[in-house]
Amino acid sequence: MSAFVEPLNIIITGVGGQGNVLASQVVSVAAVEAGYRVVVGETFGVSQRGGSVMSHVRISKNKTYGPLIPRGQAGVIAGFEPLETLRVMFNYANPDTVVIMNDRPNYPLGCLLGEDNYPEPARIEDTIRRRVTRLYCLPATELAKEAGSPLAANMVMTGALVGSGLLPFGREYFTRTIEILFKDGVRDLNLTAFELGYRLVAG
Amino acid sequence: MGVCEELAGVRVALTGNESLARGALEAGVAYAASYPGSPTAEVLGTLARVAKMFNLYVEWSVNEKVAMEGAAAASFTGLRSLVVMKADGLNVALDFASALALSGTRGGMVIVVGDDPGAHSSVREEDSRNLCKALHLPIWEPSSVQEAKDMTREAFALSEELKLPVVVRCVTRVCHASGDVELGEIARPERRPQFGRNDRVITFSIQLHARLEQKLSRAAVMAGDSIFNMYTGPDKAARLVIASGPSAMYAREALDMLELAGSVGVLKLGITWPLPETLLLNYLKNASEVVFTEEVEPFVEDNVLALAARHWDELGSIRFYGKRSGHVAGPAGAGIGELNPDLLADSLAKIFNVPRTEQAVLTSQEAEALLGEKMPGRELALCAGCPHRASFWAIRTALELDGREGIVLGDIGCYTLGIARTGYYLLQTMHCMGAGVGIAGGLGKLDRFGFNKPVITVVGDSTFYHAAIPALVNARYNRANFMCVVLDNETTAMTGHQPHPGRQATATGEPADTVYMEEIIRGLNIPYAISDPYNVEDTINAVCDMLQQSGPRVLIMRRTCALAAVKGKQKNRVYVDWDKCIGDACGCGRFCSKVYACPANIWDAEHGKARIDEAVCNGCGVCATLCPQRAIVVERTVE
Ligand code: SF4
Ligand code: SF4
Numbered sequence: 001m002s003a004f005v006e007p008l009n010i011i012i013t014g015v016g017g018q019g020n021v022l023a024s025q026v027v028s029v030a031a032v033e034a035g036y037r038v039v040v041g042e043t044f045g046v047s048q049r050g051g052s053v054m055s056h057v058r059i060s061k062n063k064t065y066g067p068l069i070p071r072g073q074a075g076v077i078a079g080f081e082p083l084e085t086l087r088v089m090f091n092y093a094n095p096d097t098v099v100i101m102n103d104r105p106n107y108p109l110g111c112l113l114g115e116d117n118y119p120e121p122a123r124i125e126d127t128i129r130r131r132v133t134r135l136y137c138l139p140a141t142e143l144a145k146e147a148g149s150p151l152a153a154n155m156v157m158t159g160a161l162v163g164s165g166l167l168p169f170g171r172e173y174f175t176r177t178i179e180i181l182f183k184d185g186v187r188d189l190n191l192t193a194f195e196l197g198y199r200l201v202a203g
Numbered sequence: 204m205g206v207c208e209e210l211a212g213v214r215v216a217l218t219g220n221e222s223l224a225r226g227a228l229e230a231g232v233a234y235a236a237s238y239p240g241s242p243t244a245e246v247l248g249t250l251a252r253v254a255k256m257f258n259l260y261v262e263w264s265v266n267e268k269v270a271m272e273g274a275a276a277a278s279f280t281g282l283r284s285l286v287v288m289k290a291d292g293l294n295v296a297l298d299f300a301s302a303l304a305l306s307g308t309r310g311g312m313v314i315v316v317g318d319d320p321g322a323h324s325s326v327r328e329e330d331s332r333n334l335c336k337a338l339h340l341p342i343w344e345p346s347s348v349q350e351a352k353d354m355t356r357e358a359f360a361l362s363e364e365l366k367l368p369v370v371v372r373c374v375t376r377v378c379h380a381s382g383d384v385e386l387g388e389i390a391r392p393e394r395r396p397q398f399g400r401n402d403r404v405i406t407f408s409i410q411l412h413a414r415l416e417q418k419l420s421r422a423a424v425m426a427g428d429s430i431f432n433m434y435t436g437p438d439k440a441a442r443l444v445i446a447s448g449p450s451a452m453y454a455r456e457a458l459d460m461l462e463l464a465g466s467v468g469v470l471k472l473g474i475t476w477p478l479p480e481t482l483l484l485n486y487l488k489n490a491s492e493v494v495f496t497e498e499v500e501p502f503v504e505d506n507v508l509a510l511a512a513r514h515w516d517e518l519g520s521i522r523f524y525g526k527r528s529g530h531v532a533g534p535a536g537a538g539i540g541e542l543n544p545d546l547l548a549d550s551l552a553k554i555f556n557v558p559r560t561e562q563a564v565l566t567s568q569e570a571e572a573l574l575g576e577k578m579p580g581r582e583l584a585l586c587a588g589c590p591h592r593a594s595f596w597a598i599r600t601a602l603e604l605d606g607r608e609g610i611v612l613g614d615i616g617c618y619t620l621g622i623a624r625t626g627y628y629l630l631q632t633m634h635c636m637g638a639g640v641g642i643a644g645g646l647g648k649l650d651r652f653g654f655n656k657p658v659i660t661v662v663g664d665s666t667f668y669h670a671a672i673p674a675l676v677n678a679r680y681n682r683a684n685f686m687c688v689v690l691d692n693e694t695t696a697m698t699g700h701q702p703h704p705g706r707q708a709t710a711t712g713e714p715a716d717t718v719y720m721e722e723i724i725r726g727l728n729i730p731y732a733i734s735d736p737y738n739v740e741d742t743i744n745a746v747c748d749m750l751q752q753s754g755p756r757v758l759i760m761r762r763t764c765a766l767a768a769v770k771g772k773q774k775n776r777v778y779v780d781w782d783k784c785i786g787d788a789c790g791c792g793r794f795c796s797k798v799y800a801c802p803a804n805i806w807d808a809e810h811g812k813a814r815i816d817e818a819v820c821n822g823c824g825v826c827a828t829l830c831p832q833r834a835i836v837v838e839r840t841v842e
Contacts, residue, residue: 015581017819025216025381032216032383039348039382043323050584050802064347066452067380070460070544072562087578090570094562106819107805108581109624112796114806116579127574141818150818 004168007060009069010161013088014080015106016051019154023078024055026158030177031059034169041067050109052084059168078161080140080153081106082124089128097132100160100201101125102140102153136160136201143196152193159197171198207253211388218381219351219373220245223315226355227285228253230311231390234260234277236270238669239698240289241324242378243317247287248701251710257389263701263710266636266669267292268299271314275303278312278368279404280396283359287315290329291635295670297334300368304338305411306404307366307418311359314340314370317378320498321541324375326615326633328540330500335370335476339415341422342370342476343431346451348382354431354473356387361425365418372475374498376449376541423477431473432482439489440468442555447472447503450496450542457548461557475503480510487511487518494554495525498542524554584625587803588765588821591618593736594690595626596799596829597760598659600739601746609657609750610646612639616663617697617764618690625800630661637662637670640687644674647683647755657750658685665695665703667720678755679727686749687757689720690736692764700767724757731757737825765821775822776838777803779813783834786811795826795835 010027014020024040031038041056056069074092079085079101089099103121110116128135138160144152155178162171178190205215206225217225223246227235237247247261254261260277264270267288274284288296293316300314316335319325335342343358345351351373358369426432435455436443444454444467451471458464470486472479475497487493487507495504504525511518524530526537531550533540545561552559571577585592595618602609613621613630614637621630632642643660662671667689675687695701702708704718724731732749734742742760749758787793795804795813803820806813813834815826827835 017586028381028383029216032214037383038216040380041376042379050581050586052581064349064382064452066449066456066544067376067382068453068543070456070548070561072564083579084581086570086574090565090567090573092564104818106816107802108579109584109800109802110579110582112802112805113800114793114797117576118579119574119576123574123576130573153818 004061005075006063007058007065008075008166008168009073010057010059010076010078011054011069011074011088011092012057012078012080013052013054013084015084016053018080018106019151020053020055020080023154023158024057026174026177026181027057027161029181030173031169033177034173036060036169037062037064039065039067052087054088076100076161076164076166078157080157082121083108083118086124086127089131093132095132098134098164098166099128099132100136100157100164101128101138102157103137104139104141104153136164138197138200140197143200144193147193147196148189152189155190155193156197159194160201163198163201165202206249207256208386209389211386214383214385216381217348217352217384218245219348219378221249222348222351222384223355223371223373224249225384225386226352227313227359228257228389229352229356229387230359231283231392232259232285232359233282233394234274234284235287236262236264236273237287238264238267238270238292239695239701240292240317241698242319242375243287243289243315243373244698244701246315247710248699254711257391261710263703265704267296271296271299271303274312275299275308277396278308278310279402280398281310282394282396283311285313285315289317289325290319290331291325293331293334295636300338302406303368304340305406305415307414308362308368309366311363312368313355313358313362314368315355316370316372317375318372318499319375321375328499330498330502331372332476332502333500335372339419340368340370341365341419341426341474342372343473344372344447344475345377346447346449346471346473348377348380349384350431350473351377352384361422365422367415367418374448419477423480426474426477426479427482429474429479432479433471433473434468434486436464436468437466440466441490442467442492443486443490444469444494444496445472445503445507446470446496447475448498450498450547453542453544453547454496456544457551460544460548460561461552461555461559463551463555463557467555472503476506478506478510483507483510484514484517487521490521492522492554493524494531494551495523496531496542496547500538501526530554582624583620584800584802585617585620586765586821587801587819588823588825589617590692590736590760590762590765591621591690592625592799592801593739593762593823593825594688594742594760595621595629597736597739597742598688598746599627599629601743601750604743604747605657605750607657609659612643612658612660614639614662614666616666617692618661618663621661636666637674640671640674640678643685643687644678644681644683647678647685648681650684659688660685661688661690664689664691664693664705664720668704668718672723675724675727675729675755679729683755684753685755687755689757689759691720691759691761692767693761694764694767696764696767700764720759729755729757731759733759733761736760736762737823739825739828765823769821773840774820775824775840776817777815777820777822777824777827778836779815780834780836781810781812783832784812785832786813789832791831795830799826799829801826
């Protein structure tokens with residue numbers, strides 16, 4: 001685990017319906033379980049699906065921070081969707097930011113309609129690499145399918161985030177949190193998905 | 204779940220809305236009512252989940268005025284009560300609220316109002332504080348998730364002391380934030396509602412206005428000692444920031460970034476009305492430069508400026524910066540949109556003339572240069588499988604077949620997206636809950652002036668109960684000529700699937716005496732029909748038929764919200780049979796993705812064929828019935 005710089009600013013971003021609010025909830029509950037202070041700010045459009053969504057998670061030892069991360073000050077960006085990762089990175093990343101990205105595109109309406117062009121995934125990856133030194137790109141949706149449902153991609157991503165070793169507390173807090181928050185089949189699905197993401201990044 | 208944790212002193216992770224609910228529990232609330240609205244929709248849901256455990260009465264009311272009336276009744280009997288709404292809801296409740304302020308209350312009564320600076324989930328960023336001031340109600344403003352709880356608890360005490368409702372005004376950034384909260388004890392008071400033959404709560408007396416003013420003067424004095432006003436910074440600061448809500452934290456972080464924290468003081472006001480005047484004067488006395496940070500309107504700013512003008516003698520000349528001076532402003536201008544730490548750092552750097560160094564971020568032009576192409580935006584869309592998409596499709600097609608350039612009106616709910624692409628730009632008006640029906644009633648009376656276009660208004664099921672019924676009564680009575688389409692997705696989808704009078708269960712999951720909209724419509728003597736929007740053809744026919752009729756009439760398009768329908772269930776598997784899909788050769792113009800525009804219908808450019816994104820598709824099967832090649836296959840696992 002790396003040295004803890006206060007506060008740890010994590011941005012979780014994606015498209016409505018991908019479950020990133022739930023992912024940020026898991027991170028924040030785990031942080032509290034581990035005895036840290038945490039604040040999460042959600043940015044979303046109207047409750048409908050399909051818009052860009054972004055959560056700001058700020059973990060600290062004993063200071064309370066506001067729910068918004070200042071520009072260029074993300075420690076980690078967990079992007080559930082390539083285009084949204086890119087969008088957020090331009091605003092919030094600095095060269096030391098670690099980016100963890102799901103490689104599966106979710107096409108905006110304009111692209112489906114043929115008015116806009118969705119950038120080539122390789123191009124997105126390359127652009128991110130030119131801005132930050134550490135990028136993990138993973139097939140989170142595919143791994144989630146392996147675990148049982150493409151909808152569990154958010155837990156794969158959470159696992160990957162923990163696997164990166166950037167958090168000041170261990171994965172046991174996460175497995176416990178998932179066990180508290182979910183029941184039955186969903187719990188098992190989420191635990192498996194978390195594990196797959198964790199192992200892929202932690203090795 | 205953290206909200207019902209019994210141990211005091213432990214830290215749990217709560218959302219701001221849960222924290223508000225917990226504060227009410229710690230105050231021993233007995234009665235809670237609300238109509239769901241963002242950003243405060245989850246407060247009542249949270250209380251509903253624990254209602255049994257703490258013996259609470261919790262209801263989803265039909266609108267905010269009714270909710271407030273019920274909560275007031277509980278207070279009249281001495282119980283503590285909570286009513287929750289968004290800013291727009293306060294407009295609805297205003298008539299009763301103004302009378303209630305005069306009559307006063309007995310048991311502590313707290314009004315939680317969620318304002319939405321930046322209009323994240325509202326049509327406007329109304330600042331409810333100006334209305335609350337007009338109502339003569341005290342206003343408390345939490346700046347953090349922790350304060351949301353602590354203030355709610357203490358607001359009950361103040362309300363009881365003053366015998367006046369207290370407003371806890373919470374912004375989206377607090378309601379939708381979450382964080383660690385140190386819990387207090389849950390109160391379990393003995394509750395015996397009392398209201399006897401001799402109790403009277405009457406607002407018909409001029410004396411009451413005087414009494415209300417006295418209550419406010421007392422509140423102002425008490426506000427001075429409140430622990431929710433907090434000063435951080437050097438003693439006798441000559442440079443002072445006066446902040447409220449989360450902007451206090453943004454201001455502190457901005458001052459840290461600018462290395463000004465040692466020389467600039469921050470006075471955070473937790474109580475913004477009536478102003479804690481003595482406290483303010485104390486800090487203003489030493490100040491020569493004062494900056495206001497608050498959302499959205501310059502409410503504290505204006506009121507403090509008036510205070511300073513009255514105390515001009517003692518204070519001498521102070522330079523005031525804020526929205527009025529134009530110094531605290533985002534890209535859209537002063538007083539418009541949300542604040543954030545960067546925006547305040549920019550403003551404070553300018554005001555105090557210090558350099559601002561920050562991490563290099565890219566402008567969108569620079570970003571696109573680096574990427575080498577344009578970054579597509581992401582517009583809002585109805586969910587994959589949303590029944591409203593099918594409904595709008597049917598209305599649009601029927602209007603084309605009808606050929607008389609029918610007008611379509613709407614209002615608030617998921618179906619508001621009918622103003623945009625995924626509703627095929629159908630909606631031509633959009634104001635507030637139920638307004639479409641009233642406007643349709645007006646248009647429907649213009650035939651005598653030669654207005655002869657068919658008029659359709661769409662209204663959601665929850666909105667039907669909230670605000671459409673009086674407009675329908677009016678339409679029947681005055682014989683207005685329009686067609687009302689109830690987009691009945693059997694829930695209040697937009698705010699998180701809360702139940703309403705048309706459902707079988709109440710807020711707490713008890714069986715409800717369902718109020719069927721058909722019975723109401725029948726009772727109004729208005730003709731109606733029902734169709735299933737997933738059955739697109741029948742629905743088109745139903746619209747066409749009804750367009751031919753006259754007078755007020757209702758078509759209920761009924762199909763459960765796609766998200767509610769698939770919750771916890773296996774979805775239908777839908778896929779494109781590539782042997783049948785002939786792509787662009789089909790001449791359908793990529794009907795599924797381009798024309799019908801379900802976000803799960805994607806295009807496989809490499810193979811030139813349609814594809815369905817299984818992670819997004821909700822399995823409604825509508826695209827399969829629309830595809831001219833019948834290339835889309837539905838494997839049914841649910842009906
Ligand atoms: S079945 Fe077709 S229309 Fe329905 S959600 Fe799936 S892709 Fe969209
Ligand atoms: S939440 Fe339900 S009603 Fe709202 S857009 Fe989604 S599917 Fe449609």
